[in-house]
Structure formats: structure tokens, C-alpha cells
Amino acid sequence: MSKPDPPGDQEFDAQGFARGIHELLVLAALREEPRHGYQIALDVEAQSNGVFRFRHGTLYPLLHRMEANGLIQGRWSSGAGRRKKVYSLTDTGRRHLSGEADRVEDILAGLMRMLRRARELPA
């Protein structure tokens, strides 16, 4: 009897996946136009009907890490005597968004298949 095929080349990293989802949410929020941190938080909450919500400032380490990794670019601007930081998507971020969106879709489709099958089984 042959052994079943492994589910993938790499072991699934649930924590990394959750972090990746947050990154994708930020990237998706920045897809159309540059935004400030609070606008990203509002946009993510509105677009996901409140399913995803940034709390306790968790948005900032995420934004700063993504900026350091070159996925987004932060620019300081001045207006009405105040300095504010605006984030925009970089080319790397755009590529990452499109590649990771496909990967997440695959993972979620696999998960949904499993859940549907489990629901169809008699109790």
C-alpha cells in the first residue's frame, strides 16, 4: 500500500497565515490609493463588514514591518501645520498581493471543501 501524498511541499504555518492575512488586508486597502493608518483601519473594517478589525494599535507594527520589507512605502507630508504619514503600495507589494491572494483562495477553497463534506455527513 502506498503512503498518502503529503498535503503540500511545506507544513502549514497557521500563525504565519494569520499574519499574512493581515498583510493582505492592508495591501488590499491600499490598492486604489495611498492612505493614512487610520483610513486603512477604517477601510479594512468597512470592506470586511466588521469581520476584521484592528485593535490596540496592532496596525502600526504591521505597517512598519511591511514598510521595512518593501511591500508598502510610507511618506511624510505636511498640511495645515501638521505632519502625517501616508502609505502607498509598492510594485513588490502589488505583486505580493496578487500572488498571495491566489494562495489564500486555494487554502480557503480546500478548507471550505472539507467543511462542506463534514456538513453533508449524517450526524
Added chain:
Amino acid sequence: MNAFQPTLRRLDRDLTVPIPNRLRILRELEFDLEALSGELEARGVPPEQARARALDALVPDGATLRELDRLHASHYRRLTRHFSPGRLRTIERSALALATAVVLFAETFLLLRADWLRHASPFLWPVLGLGTLLFAAIATLAFRLWVKRDHQDPAANLRVILFLSGLTLATGIFGALADLLRLAGVLQAEPGLAGSLLLEWLPASSVLLSFSLLLALAGGLAWFIPAHWLALVSGAHAELLGHPLPNARPGAPRSLDPARPHQPASLGESS
């Protein structure tokens, strides 16, 4: 006062990242807090509730602050995180002593080979000694500010640099005057030696004054550049948090609590 300033001051105390990075984080947060609460108010949320929601969404909690600390820590802090503070201090002091010894050795080696030192003023040696101390003080400050990125209480280092620069210049000028007086005394006693004595005195005095002026100028620059930079940082701190960076300026009072040297004494905030 900005409604979020007490929160920003608390975060200023709790974050341990270098001050310029900390100010950037707080400035970004300040704008977002005001803009988000304003936006919520515009949507009909009562002001108190809007502020509370903005604080809940954007103000970092303990875990997020630690994450920000990790992200914005200096390279030096990341590299040395495995050393205990005591051990690190010993290593830093040893490295400084070694660097000073190398400078002293190189200085001595070069000077002993120089022809013009055969008739050097006796005051040149204290000037060069002060120059070595000045190098150690400048190296310590530069290491603290730009390698270790520790911007707390640099006023003492700045005062030492300014004092050593002034002392080097004063020693040089005093030495040149003392040499001149000595020369005048000898010339009065033996006018026939004027030619040869003047030929000895002139280069010795020029070398002494040149060295003391150059060292004092280098010290003055080494004082001015960080002092000016710290004044800018302190100004940004004052603009954002309502008070300048404590102990950033030479002559500013020292903090009473070394564990929290940048904690303002009278903020009246309990959180």
C-alpha cells in the same frame, strides 16, 4: 492641549526605541487618533465615544509596544541583546579604553618621529594629552548617539567635550605666553643668543598654538553638531508632547530617576 497628549506622553515613557524613531511613531499616532475620532464624530458618534473608539483601535497595548520596540530597536541593541547590562558596559568601556590607547600610541609614535618636536614647547605635551582625552569624550558621545542610539541625558558628555576644548585652547595660549615670557627673560640676560633662541621659539610656539587651536576647533565642532541635532529633536519633542526633551541641552537639570531619565517631573498624568 491636545486631547490625546496624556496618552502620547505615556507612550513616550513606555516605548524604549531611540528618540527620533519614537517621535515618528508618536507623530503618526497623534495624527491618526485625531483624524479617526474626527471622522467618527462626523458620522454622528458622540465626541467622548469617538475618542474612546479611536484610542481602543489605535493606541498600542503592552504586547504591541513590545513589538514596536523590537521592530525599531537599534542594530546595536539587536546585536547585543544577549549580553547583560553590566557585561555590556564592561565591554563598551574596554573598547573605548583600547581605542584611546591606540590613538595615544599612534600619536606618540608619529610625534617621536617628527623633527620639529626636538625643540617643542613643554606645553605641547599637556595639549596633546588633553587632545587624547577629547578624542575619548567625542568617541563616547558619537558611539552613544549614533551607534547605540541612546539619546538620554547626553548633556554631561557635551559639557565634558566643551570643557576639554576650552581647556586645550587655554593651555595652548597660556603655554605660548609662558614661552614668550621665558624667552624675554633669557634674552634680557643674554642678548647675544637672540637669533638662535628666536629660531627655536618661533616654530615651537607656532606648533603649540596650531595644535591647541585645531584640537579646540575639532572639539567645538564635535560639541556643536550633536548639540544642534539634539536641539532639533528636543524641539520636535516639545511640539508633540508639550515639553522639551529633558536633559538634551547642556546645563539642563539631570533627571532624578536614572531608570526613567526622560520622565517629566510634573505632567500630572497618572496613567
